Amino acid sequence: MTQQPLNPDFDATVLGYPRIGADRELKKALEAHWAGKISLDELHAAAGQVQLADLTRLAGLGLDAAGGALPGDVAYYDQVLETTAALSAVPSRFSGVIGERIGTAEAFVLARGDEANAPLELTKWFDTNYHYLVPEIGPGTAFVADPERLVANHAAHAAAGFELRPTLVGPLTYLLLAKAEDGAPEGFSPLERLDDAVAAYASLLAALGAAGVKLVQLDEPGLVTEEGAKLAADGSTVTRVYSALAAVQSAPRLFVTSGYGTAGDPARPGHVQGELARAGVAVVHADLVRGAAPAAAHLGELNGATLVAGVVNSRNIWRNRLGESLAALRTLQAEVTEAGGALAVGTATSLQHVPHTVAAETALPEHLPAWLAFADEKVAEVVTLAKGLREGDAAIAAELAADAEAHAARAAFAGTSVAAVRERLAALTPEDLERADAEERRAAQAAALGLPPLPTTTIGSFPQTAEVRKARAGARSGALSEAEYEAFLKAEIERVVRFQEELGLDVLVHGEAERNDMVQYFAENFDGYAPTTRGWVQSYGSRSTRPAILWGDVSRPRAFTVPWISYAASLTEKPLKGMLTGPVTILAWSFVRDDQPLEVSAQQVALALRDEIEDLQAAGIGIIQVDEPALRELLPLRAEAQPDYLRWSVDSFRLATAGADTATQIHTHLCYSEFGEVVGAIDALDADVTSIEAARSRMEVTGDLAEFGFSRGIGPGVYDIHSPRVPSTEEIDELLAEALKRLTPEQLWVNPDCGLKTRAYPETEASLRHLVEAAAKARAAIAASV
Ligand SMILES: CN1c2c(nc(N)[nH]c2=O)NC[C@@H]1CNc1ccc(C(=O)N[C@@H](CCC(=O)N[C@@H](CCC(=O)N[C@@H](CCC(=O)O)C(=O)O)C(=O)O)C(=O)O)cc1
Ligand SMILES: N[C@@H](CCS)C(=O)O
Numbered sequence: 120m121t122q123q124p125l126n127p128d129f130d131a132t133v134l135g136y137p138r139i140g141a142d143r144e145l146k147k148a149l150e151a152h153w154a155g156k157i158s159l160d161e162l163h164a165a166a167g168q169v170q171l172a173d174l175t176r177l178a179g180l181g182l183d184a185a186g187g188a189l190p191g192d193v194a195y196y197d198q199v200l201e202t203t204a205a206l207s208a209v210p211s212r213f214s215g216v217i218g219e220r221i222g223t224a225e226a227f228v229l230a231r232g233d234e235a236n237a238p239l240e241l242t243k244w245f246d247t248n249y250h251y252l253v254p255e256i257g258p259g260t261a262f263v264a265d266p267e268r269l270v271a272n273h274a275a276h277a278a279a280g281f282e283l284r285p286t287l288v289g290p291l292t293y294l295l296l297a298k299a300e301d302g303a304p305e306g307f308s309p310l311e312r313l314d315d316a317v318a319a320y321a322s323l324l325a326a327l328g329a330a331g332v333k334l335v336q337l338d339e340p341g342l343v344t345e346e347g348a349k350l351a352a353d354g355s356t357v358t359r360v361y362s363a364l365a366a367v368q369s370a371p372r373l374f375v376t377s378g379y380g381t382a383g384d385p386a387r388p389g390h391v392q393g394e395l396a397r398a399g400v401a402v403v404h405a406d407l408v409r410g411a412a413p414a415a416a417h418l419g420e421l422n423g424a425t426l427v428a429g430v431v432n433s434r435n436i437w438r439n440r441l442g443e444s445l446a447a448l449r450t451l452q453a454e455v456t457e458a459g460g461a462l463a464v465g466t467a468t469s470l471q472h473v474p475h476t477v478a479a480e481t482a483l484p485e486h487l488p489a490w491l492a493f494a495d496e497k498v499a500e501v502v503t504l505a506k507g508l509r510e511g512d513a514a515i516a517a518e519l520a521a522d523a524e525a526h527a528a529r530a531a532f533a534g535t536s537v538a539a540v541r542e543r544l545a546a547l548t549p550e551d552l553e554r555a556d557a558e559e560r561r562a563a564q565a566a567a568l569g570l571p572p573l574p575t576t577t578i579g580s581f582p583q584t585a586e587v588r589k590a591r592a593g594a595r596s597g598a599l600s601e602a603e604y605e606a607f608l609k610a611e612i613e614r615v616v617r618f619q620e621e622l623g624l625d626v627l628v629h630g631e632a633e634r635n636d637m638v639q640y641f642a643e644n645f646d647g648y649a650p651t652t653r654g655w656v657q658s659y660g661s662r663s664t665r666p667a668i669l670w671g672d673v674s675r676p677r678a679f680t681v682p683w684i685s686y687a688a689s690l691t692e693k694p695l696k697g698m699l700t701g702p703v704t705i706l707a708w709s710f711v712r713d714d715q716p717l718e719v720s721a722q723q724v725a726l727a728l729r730d731e732i733e734d735l736q737a738a739g740i741g742i743i744q745v746d747e748p749a750l751r752e753l754l755p756l757r758a759e760a761q762p763d764y765l766r767w768s769v770d771s772f773r774l775a776t777a778g779a780d781t782a783t784q785i786h787t788h789l790c791y792s793e794f795g796e797v798v799g800a801i802d803a804l805d806a807d808v809t810s811i812e813a814a815r816s817r818m819e820v821t822g823d824l825a826e827f828g829f830s831r832g833i834g835p836g837v838y839d840i841h842s843p844r845v846p847s848t849e850e851i852d853e854l855l856a857e858a859l860k861r862l863t864p865e866q867l868w869v870n871p872d873c874g875l876k877t878r879a880y881p882e883t884e885a886s887l888r889h890l891v892e893a894a895a896k897a898r899a900a901i902a903a904s905v
């Protein structure tokens with residue numbers, strides 16, 4: 120076996136690494152800076168320390184510190200925003216506030232807005248729980264290369280012996296992810312600006328080359344989407360863009376990645392990589408986890424290019440099946456060599472979607488750590504696979520043995536397959552997904568609930584004050600006893616109930632004070648699930664979540680929301696809405712087992728929720744909301760896979776809810792996405808009432824729903840809860856009038872866009888007063904008109 124490196128660049132690399140710091144140091148520094156507690160210089164210093172620690176760890180794990188194997192994916196807030204800054208693509212609406220250059224302070228204005236300007240829109244990054252800031256591009260947007268931050272970052276670490284490769288979102292993906300700025304001509308597409316953007320990228324590359332950078336990473340995951348695939352179909356656009364960039368005088372060599380699926384036509388995996396190599400790109404990448412391995416027939420002549428095989432899953436936390444990966448890599452290596460290229464081992468995407476290290480977890484069930492690989496363990500897997508490829512199985516015999524043992528133990532573990540759960544699933548029939556006819560339900564619920572027209576309600580959570588968070592932390596650390604914590608929560612619930620009564624809301628909620636997170640809390644209460652203690656994953660900006668690990672067959676040992684919700688109900692004469700998170704969202708925001716179809720895990724979670732709904736009902740709760748904000752997020756990126764997903768996701772919601780009595784009103788809530796594309800699925804959920812984010816799009820979704828013939832209750836959100844801004848009563852009047860153009864008064868509910876947990880009380884109180892006032896005015900107007 121040869122001891123030679125596999126290729127001239129590196130044998131092993133990762134596309135990116137978590138950026139928030141092993142102890143969320145960057146979050147703390149960012150929030151301290153925004154609070155005025157530390158200066159920009161101190162923030163830069165803190166961020167530099169985090170990156171240095173990360174690079175040190177990556178090199179320690181075996182990535183080549185000198186050969187371009189280290190990712191330079193520096194981003195304080197978001198990687199798309201970093202690219203906006205490197206291109207100085209200032210949206211027109213900010214031109215009075217931001218000059219020609221987007222430095223760190225200016226980037227924060229784009230990310231967080233100011234008194235006069237709403238921030239850039241945050242939206243989901245592909246089918247992940249990460250959110251990026253949407254660039255706003257118009258016909259006149261100036262693209263001016265600003266390499267300063269990339270150059271400085273590279274230089275700072277080169278001095279410490281780390282030759283990192285600066286990373287940017289590539290020009291095709293950048294423009295595919297951008298939106299036309301307000302005021303752009305009808306039909307304008309940001310892609311019309313491709314040549315101008317490419318010119319700025321070319322200047323960036325020239326500057327980076329002049330600064331001694333040897334390799335630059337351009338991420339082009341946009342090529343795996345339907346729109347990107349069309350763009351890549353004939354190869355001419357890819358060739359034009361990348362020939363131009365590869366030809367830049369004294370530019371660094373290029374590394375172009377395409378995670379999250381197969382780039383271009385899935386029937387021709389490798390085609391895009393072949394085009395890129397022909398255009399002069401030195402290192403190309405393919406996602407072998409969500410995408411297909413490039414077929415030799417489509418790779419073309421690699422002309423000495425390196426293919427990074429993204430064989431290690433960076434979207435999940437299960438340890439790699441090293442033996443299987445090695446076999447696939449060996450086949451690919453033979454084909455790549457035949458095509459005149461070289462092979463390196465890598466991750467499917469950046470590791471930004473997984474936490475730092477399993478080693479930090481001290482409270483996982485004993486059996487679990489050996490089954491897992493977080494970012495550091497995945498880096499080690501990449502390094503091990505490259506070694507195995509280079510030196511043969513014997514060189515990694517210990518790792519292969521440990522791996523086989525861990526997978527065997529996982530398959531044999533009692534909780535992996537629980538007979539009672541399996542038998543219950545096997546006994547399901549189509550009737551288990553059906554409720555009584557919607558009209559019959561409507562009549563029974565009207566009689567049971569006696570609600571006024573245009574009922575007012577909220578989406579569930581009330582402000583998570585410092586006091587609430589402190590109490591939860593106290594309960595975790597033991598500073599508060601169980602009894603003290605219970606007393607605190609009861610007092611908080613009573614306060615929230617009285618507050619809602621005083622505001623005059625019609626349907627009350629308990630406020631969700633006991634929940635650290637709308638998914639993690641459920642995972643903590645299900646069997647087959649394990650929460651992490653330090654498994655933070657960036658969601659957006661300084662905010663993170665701790666996705667729990669769904670490792671086994673799921674069931675619900677005991678009712679857990681019932682005590683809080685029924686206590687709240689006992690305090691009021693008004694209807695109280697019980698609050699649950701739906702199966703799809705629970706899966707979307709967790710790390711889910713990879714040894715069975717997602718559909719099966721969704722059914723198991725659905726049955727656990729069905730049990731909770733039965734117990735809520737038995738406790739007298741007549742309205743139950745099952746939140747599915749991630750329904751759209753999990754929609755596959757490629758059209759051909761969407762119908763099957765929509766089938767099982769809708770069925771899992773119906774399985775969770777269809778056990779409810781005819782008189783029990785089932786609500787659902789959808790947010791964080793545009794749902795126009797999936798109105799059929801929303802209808803098929805068969806919920807009695809659907810509250811849906813709508814304020815920012817001025818009730819647009821009500822048109823989609825009405826056009827579809829959606830006939831049950833709808834609560835289009837009447838104000839945006841993402842900012843402290845208080846909507847005036849008149850504004851809400853207008854939105855209700857707009858909604859009533861398309862919906863009947865019998866259908867319309869009045870509620871905010873989403874939960875209030877991120878808001879403070881002063882703006883919450885003012886906004887809800889206006890909401891109640893506007894609903895009363897609309898009711899009076901309807902009564903007067905009949
Ligand atoms: C609605 N969204 C959600 C998504 N995914 C989820 N799993 N959950 C969601 O709600 N995806 C889409 C959106 C994303 N939006 C957000 C919004 C806000 C946050 C956020 O604020 N995150 C917090 C952490 C929240 C949390 O878990 N809080 C815990 C305490 C955690 C903590 O900091 N513990 C400290 C110790 C604290 C102490 O001892 O005082 C520690 O462990 O170190 C709680 O409140 O109990 C953030 O700070 O990032 C995320 C996504
Ligand atoms: N019930 C949850 C839904 C958020 S999407 C809340 O109110 O926070």
Ligand SMILES: [Zn+2]
Nearest residue numbers: 748790873874
């Ligand atoms: Zn929501």
